[in-house]
Amino acid sequence: MAGLFYKSPASAYVVPGVVDLTQPSLWIAVGSICFNPLYWNIVAQNEYHRKTITKLLGGRRYLGCYLLAVSIFSLGIVRDHLYNLALKDQPTHSLLQQSWVKPAAAVLFASGNVFVLSSMYALGVTGTYLGDYFGILMESMVTGFPFNVMANPMYWGSSMSFVAVALWFGKPAGLLLSVLVVIVYAIALRFEEPFTANIYRQAEKLKKAEAERQALLESDGPASGTRNRNRRTPSKPKA
Structure with missing residues (x-):
């Protein structure tokens, strides 16, 4: 009977239509987003200073770089999957369900992937996946597209894709996670750019x-x- 007259207050961890902080999937996605750049920076810098991977592989630094590339790529797929799972548990908002949102999300997603894929094509596997930390250096700086449009297009293209997915599904929590992605990438660049x-x-x-x-x-x-x-x-002289 008490329930008819008294309604328990809403959880302080839930903002209706915006974010539900009680969902474990949200925090798992946060952990994955933060972990990935930390992982590749620690592994790559250790490789530069100690050559751990190269030594374990008998001096085959190219193989070491390719294996690191596989691990980074795989972790990226896992992160994206966890991000999508997190969005399923989050509320939608009416402002993100208007008719213009999905077309804008599609354009943003396509643009982000163009930046990412064209960066990978321009840099190659070793240029993309930290080959310089293995001593595999680029002969010259890449200045063509997309590097003539923006600095670090791979990171910002990836960020655009995160925002696009959040908009497509109308999830404000996805936008918050996208902000986290941008922050994490910005912090990573503070270490990566001077080190490289x-x-x-x-x-x-x-x-x-x-x-x-x-x-x-x-x-x-x-x-x-x-x-x-x-x-x-x-x-x-003669004697």
């Missing part, structure tokens, strides 16, 4: 030092030896 720049800076120093060494060897090469042989040796 340092890799190429050190490689350039080694290349320059090697060029100077070769130039020195050439200057002391056959021509120098001929000059030395043609130089008269002082005769010993």
Whole structure:
């Protein structure tokens, strides 16, 4: 009878039509979103400093890079799946169910995937999946599409896809998770960009030092030896 006259207050962890923080699937998705960049940065930086993967594979650094690529790609698929599962448990909002939302989501999703896939094509497997941490360096900086449109198009294209999926299903919680994706990527870039720049800076120093060494060897090469042989040796004074 008491239930007819008294209604329990809504949970402080549920915002109707926006987000339900009591759903475990939401927090699992949060964990996956945060884990992936942490994983590949820790593994890649360890590889750069200690060559752990390369040593385990008997010096086959390309194989090591390909295996890391498979693991990163697989974790990305798992993350996307967990994200979609989380959205199923979240409320929809009427503002995100208007007629223009799904076409906008489709355009955003297509654009994001164009940025991601074209980045992968331009960089190749080793360029995409941290080959430079294995000592597999790009010969020159990629400046064509999509890198002439935005910096880090793979990260921002992926973020666009997250937003697009949230809009398509009308899930405000998906937009919140998309903001988390952007934040996590931005933090990752704060570490990745200077670290990668340092890799190429050190490689350039080694290349320059090697060029100077070769130039020195050439200057002391056959021509120098001929000059030395043609130089008269002082005769010993007669007793």
